[in-house]
Amino acid sequence: MPYHKVPHWTPDNGLEVLTFGLGGETFALEAGIVREILDMMPVTMVPGADALAASVINFRGRIVPLADLRGSFGMEAHAATADSRIIVIELDMDGAPILIGLTADRVDEVTVLHAGDAEEAPVIGMRWPREHVRCLVRRGGDVVVLPDLAALFSRLTARGGEPVSVH
């Protein structure tokens, strides 16, 4: 199932997601957009790139940007651990699918969230920008965050800021 701004709940109000931990929070992504989960691997920094996607990895011969959501959610960066993983997702940007790797402190499980437990992000009480969140879903006394990846990454794909070469 492709990615949508508003989660597409199934007729029985479910949503199959992959949950993963990052900076002490639990995030969830539609399971349909996840391509592969990789162990940590050597990354190559891209000088001058935005902190959201500051490096690239070799994913089966393709150059895939590695995104770290921590900065966008006001979390401290820290070194990878044995539980760290890279979640490769496919996201439609400007009509074309692109592959993006997301760093995760740990990958939990594929599970089903229920529409009845979902709430819009509250206006106060959150330490991260509201527009980075699609919704929050209560689950077993905890809260799962559905990040708005399209909004996060569209900032990077927007044209502009191109250097003007002057002779």
Added chain:
Amino acid sequence: MSGPGSGEDPTAAFRIEAGELLEQVEQGLLDLEHRLDDMNLVNAVFRGLHTLKGSGAMFGFDALAAFTHHCESAFDRVRKGDVRATPELVSVILSAADHMRALVDGDAPAAHGQAILDRLAGAVDAAAGGGAPVPAPAPRKQGWALSFRLPPDAMANGTSPLALLDELRELGEATIVATFDKVPTLDDLNPGHCFVGWDCTLIGDISREAIEDVFLFVMDDMEITITPLAVEEAEAEVAATPEHASVTMDAPVAANDTTPRGASANRSQGEHVRVPAERLDELMDRVGELVIAQSRLSQLAGNGHDLSLRSVSEEIERLAGEMRDTMMILRMVPVSTLFGRFRRLIHDLANETGKAIELVTEGETTEVDKTVIERLFDPLVHIIRNSCDHGLEKAADRIAAGKSASGVIRLSAHQAGGEVLITITDDGRGIDVERVRAKAEANGLIQPGQVVSEDELLGLIFHPGFSTAAQVTNLSGRGVGMDVVKRTIESLRGSIDVKSVSGQGSTITLRIPLTLAIIEGLLVRVGEGRYVIPLAAVEECLELSLEEDLRSRGRSIITLRERLVPFLRLRDLFETGTKPDTYQKIVVVGTGAERVGLVVDQIVGNHQTVIKAMSPLHRNVAAFAGATILGDGSVALILDIAQLIALSQPREERRLAAG
């Protein structure tokens, strides 16, 4: 990704075929415009139209078939000499070809078609009056011995052997004998195939062309020998026996004049395979990955002491290299496919502007990667339009300036090292440097009175700020400026250069790498990162000694063979936060006239680089042209030299200001 090839829509295949046929017809017509009495061209155009009509009807494009029929009929009359080929006729058929294209695409207004047909009728009537018969090639008095054999599947393709034989009989007194030597045994006999061959003696005043005309549509695939009968044989009894004919063919004197059309045509045409471009791209990707895997293997083999592993690795290295080269050749297409498309443009521009314009092309056999060709089309259209619109003068002005009445646009291509140079030259009035300057000053690109060399001024026409508001050159309202041309060329890792001589015309030179997929690169290390510098840009490498480094802190300029060359510390630019190596190196790279040194920590060596595109998420990171995968599987970024220099200039200026 959808499965390639499977279940392709047959009408899609027809559309492709129709596009190519129309292309051929158009090229034929454009040639015909200059050589109105060239019967080969007339025949080629006729054949193209005929085939288009036939396959159009077969695939249900009835409107197309009906429309094409009229044009074909008109050309048939030209072919038969009833009607002269006139410029008007050629021009009508050219617009008819456009209409056919629209019919193929299914968006043609019917009234338009009728208007063209009316014009066609007028043109034919005009041309028919007093039409001098086409000079017929010298006829042979004696007669001909033919021996021919149709392709086995000729009947399946709609060729009737009997109809061909009848046509032969119409030419003259014919004695036709069937030969059955190739008929297989009953077990192997395919009843749908034609296994019969024919020997024929034709007596009469018949030209070779007339005979070839009979086989016009099957000539390319069939075996045929056409031999003039020796004089004595023509004088002999008319009822020449087939044995006679075959003897003639075997005679060595006759063999000289034999035309093995079938054989040569097969050699040139039969071996072509049409492959969808995506499959080539996929194959290219695989080859790219193979090259990467191979370099990992040779690294492993180099580290170990296993001699047999090493020899296998070397073998694979050689094979992978050869495969890569072959792959490159597969993707190469001659630039004639590109240049050919401009003949029509020039034709139309000449009509539009009312100027006489001649297109001269050179070096059309130069081959370039097909992706490059595709992406060059738009920039070239733009440059050519510009030259025609603004470079070339009206005929009266040209004559006044002592030039020939018709302006010349010269398109030439030639290969130089790993690059192809495409030059577009016009012999018009040249670019008015003073007006460029005035415009640039008005737009704030340069300060009034600033000292700027002429080359730099000309370079300003590619500046984005230049092609906004009212321009020096009104770019035909196409909404793109020369800055777009420049950007496209740079995205191909190419460069663009303008020269102009007032009153004599201007020359725009595009330098484009032959291929986009693989380049030779110099692998360097900066801090902990590894980067690839395209080898084509590298001029030399030298050491930056410690004292030179310290001394140059403030100015970042070295003296290289009595020239000052600025340099950039990539370590600073990339903010690696590492300490410099003791023995840093400077890689001097050149972009056009500019040279710049890039300070790196270490030169690792040459690296055969398969270029991979950067993700759209890194679209705004200008310093890199792409990335590649190294032998150990890690990623190295490929430096975009031109962008890097542009990017670093403010930084260098800041440093100078601060220093």
